[in-house]
Amino acid sequence: MTRDTLSIAIRFIFLLLLQVLVLNNINFFGYINPNLYILFVFLYPLEQKRTNFLIVAFLLGLCVDFFSNSGGINAAATLFIAYIRLYVLKLVLNKFDIDYKLFKLTSEQSIKIFIYIATLTFAHHFILFYLDYFSFKNLSLVLYKSFTTSIFTIILSILSLVLITKKKTV
Template identity: 55%
Template sequence: MNKTIYIIFLFIFLLLLQVLVLNNILFLGYINPYLYIVFVFLYPLKTNRIPFLILSFLLGIFVDAFSNSGGVHAFSILFIAYIRLFFIKAIFKKNESDYLLFSLRLQTFGEVFNFTVILTLIHHFILFSLINFSFYNFSNVLISTIFSSAFTLVLYFLGSFLFRKKLV
């Protein structure tokens, strides 16, 4: 599939999934999955990061518009989109010559797990910190971050297992 069409489809699919389905889920008052951050995981690596950062910001701002949340999603996803390259270099040991061939499907499960867990925890911590915006609710921030991150990761790995392509 053409990469541009893939990116457009991924953007629209994750946006609609988040705003129409996942924003209506709230378990036990703490657990709300934010699967739209998968866009950051699956976006292809390129040397020019500006279109990726713009699309990440737009995805976040659209989620904010539908959620009436005032920019917290845009900031959170833009932050993990910005630091993604650092973690790719640190966890996967990739350099610029490897960017064109890089795919999460071709990496070991342990590396992919570490990468997604770290970025998901960072995203959720920033998101819930901005939503609560108080040190009095720090325990709520931590509880919401841990439980929502776990639920988001379960949905991501379940989805990637169900929709993965057979390589051989």
């Protein structure tokens, strides 16, 4: 348990710094900045008690907000996907009860992993950009931005997942 906690803490700090110091300055095609920090939410171990998970996800978003001066938009979006994660997972894997202890994301089918990541990423980005623009007038712009940015976040997330799994099998 302590080893898990330590690895979660390291992942938290690493992803936060990677996001605010590197990824927030990429500006691919002028405006695309992948939000890889939500990989934290994808990888967080499944637990029966979700209180810690919700609070930690909220804090991660809040820390990103601290660095990017954006009020609470990252916190709100990250908390939302943290909350819906379990339901999305149940839906995608088509299971009603998941063995919480033994569950490992990387051992699932790759298409299912992809759908799981894509759904959560798009939900996160939509809330993020929607709260940023804060009006229905710009809905098409919000959808366009969330879609394009999602593509890059998804690609980066899957690449990172591949890297993580490779390391463990060697």
